[in-house]
Amino acid sequence: MVTLRKMLMVLGIVFAGLSGLGAQNQSLRGMTFNGATGLYMVPSGYVGWERSAGLDLGYHGIINGYSNHLFNINISMFGLAEVSFAFDIQDDYFRSKNDDLIFGSKLELFTFKNTSVGLGGNLQILNLGGERWSNKRLNRALNGHYIAGQIYGAVTYRNGFFGSETEISVVMGKTLYGGMDSSIDFGMGFDVLLLPQYLGRFVHVIVDFSNFSYSDSLNPKIFVDRGILNTGLRLDLSAIPPLKNFKINIEVLMTDTFDEGRSFALGAVFGFPL
Numbered sequence: 140m141v142t143l144r145k146m147l148m149v150l151g152i153v154f155a156g157l158s159g160l161g162a163q164n165q166s167l168r169g170m171t172f173n174g175a176t177g178l179y180m181v182p183s184g185y186v187g188w189e190r191s192a193g194l195d196l197g198y199h200g201i202i203n204g205y206s207n208h209l210f211n212i213n214i215s216m217f218g219l220a221e222v223s224f225a226f227d228i229q230d231d232y233f234r235s236k237n238d239d240l241i242f243g244s245k246l247e248l249f250t251f252k253n254t255s256v257g258l259g260g261n262l263q264i265l266n267l268g269g270e271r272w273s274n275k276r277l278n279r280a281l282n283g284h285y286i287a288g289q290i291y292g293a294v295t296y297r298n299g300f301f302g303s304e305t306e307i308s309v310v311m312g313k314t315l316y317g318g319m320d321s322s323i324d325f326g327m328g329f330d331v332l333l334l335p336q337y338l339g340r341f342v343h344v345i346v347d348f349s350n351f352s353y354s355d356s357l358n359p360k361i362f363v364d365r366g367i368l369n370t371g372l373r374l375d376l377s378a379i380p381p382l383k384n385f386k387i388n389i390e391v392l393m394t395d396t397f398d399e400g401r402s403f404a405l406g407a408v409f410g411f412p413l
Contacts (some may be wrong), residue, residue: 166297166373167330167343169388170197170408172353173241173261174211174223177293178371179392181328181347183308184255184295187215187386187387189411195386195410201394201400209353213410221245223261226351227354239356240264245293253297259409260290260312261336265356287316287355289326306330308347314355324351330373343373345392368396371404 167178168187174197177183187195197211208228215221245259266284291312296351297305312324328347332340348368371392377385391404 141159147319166295166387167340167373168386169345169390169392170195170213170406172199172209172211172225172406173243174213174225175243175245175259175261176213176215176221176223177346178308178328178330179371180351180353181308181310181326181392182245182257182259182291183295184247184293185250186219186221186245186257187213187410191218192216192413193410194413195408197406199390199404199406201402201404204293205278205402211408214413218364225353227356237265237356238267240267241353241354255295257293257295258291261288263287263289263354263356265300265354268363278403285316286354287314289314289324289351289355305320309371310313310349312351314351316355322350323348323412324352324413333372341375341378343375344370348371362393366386366397367394369394370396 144295164183165338166189168183168185168189169178171177171179171182175337176185176187178190187193193215195211195213196263197213199209199211201232201236207230210226212221213223219359221244222399225241227241229237229239234343237391241260241261243259245257248256248258264284264286289312293308293310295308299409306329308328326347326349328345331344333342333344346369348366350366352367369392371390374389375408376387376389386408388406388408390404392406394404
């Protein structure tokens with residue numbers, strides 16, 4: 140089990156090495172795997188569109204022998220609230236159909252200078268069509284479909300860190316399900332603009348670390364109930380002047396990087412104001 144201290148040490152080491160990469164001119168409002176605005180697992184303190192309503196459409200594919208296909212929708216309203224939806228199509232695992240539906244919402248409570256604070260949550264309808272299994276250790280995931288949820292508070296700070304201007308998101312919350320334990324959800328992530336003097340705001344290095352996944356459903360790609368490090372690149376195609384009024388992100392990343400279940404993942408988000 141990766142402890143909180145180890146999580147913070149790893150993040151510190153990684154971003155000490157990135158400290159000279161440059162400054163981020165504006166927020167890149169990407170999409171998490173479950174459709175909320177944020178990094179990969181870690182939601183941010185803000186919503187998807189800052190000054191208007193907007194619609195984002197996303198896809199994430201996770202590949203490691205098995206595969207997940209996540210289709211996402213996010214609707215932002217008034218620059219203050221968002222609702223999201225994810226449909227997670229999973230390979231047949233343990234001979235049990237594990238497709239999931241995830242509904243989310245977030246309210247941006249306030250923004251003060253470089254800091255945004257949000258309050259959100261999601262409802263997860265998991266293992267749709269799942270067959271009944273007798274494995275007691277994995278009973279929660281394999282005993283047919285079940286419902287879980289998460290509530291969280293998120294803070295995103297845009298300024299200096301380890302000598303570099305970057306964007307830092309921290310989230311704390313709780314995953315809720317029948318027979319739940321006393322663990323607390325914690326996640327922390329970074330968005331660093333890579334070589335802006337040469338690449339503008341086109342390439343972002345994204346790293347997030349959490350003890351929760353994008354949903355509570357057991358699957359063979361990302362471990363639940365332990366530390367999860369995800370890292371990769373997020374390309375902002377809206378940095379190209381003719382595309383500046385849209386949101387077009389391309390992602391290449393590795394999930395659960397420090398465990399043997401690490402996986403390769405690709406993602407894309409297309410959004411436009413309403």
